[in-house]
Amino acid sequence: MDMNPFSPTPPDWAEKATHAVPFCCPTCQASPQVATQVWLNRRAPVFLEGFSRRKWQEFYLCECETAWWGWSNDRETPEWLRERNARRDAAENN
Numbered sequence: 085m086d087m088n089p090f091s092p093t094p095p096d097w098a099e100k101a102t103h104a105v106p107f108c109c110p111t112c113q114a115s116p117q118v119a120t121q122v123w124l125n126r127r128a129p130v131f132l133e134g135f136s137r138r139k140w141q142e143f144y145l146c147e148c149e150t151a152w153w154g155w156s157n158d159r160e161t162p163e164w165l166r167e168r169n170a171r172r173d174a175a176e177n178n
């Protein structure tokens with residue numbers, strides 16, 4: 085079995101993956117951290133309009149055997165937003 089997430093060829097399980105929003109398993113809501121396999125479609129990045137960065141499809145095979153994918157930019161909160169949330173949380177604790 086090819087476990088390389090950067091493999092140029094998509095694994096068989098990725099072909100029946102469904103687009104999941106939000107960024108977790110659509111069946112059991114597990115986070116991608118518990119996925120048993122991952123594959124990144126780095127061959128076909130999408131350039132975000134107005135941004136100097138790219139997004140790509142990330143495929144996950146969940147431990148419940150559901151195959152799903154999400155856009156890489158849906159995964160992480162941007163740094164500036166994390167900092168703003170942290171400041172707001174700190175203000176609320178005072």
Ligand SMILES: [Zn+2]
Binds near residue numbers: 112146
């Ligand atoms: Zn699952």
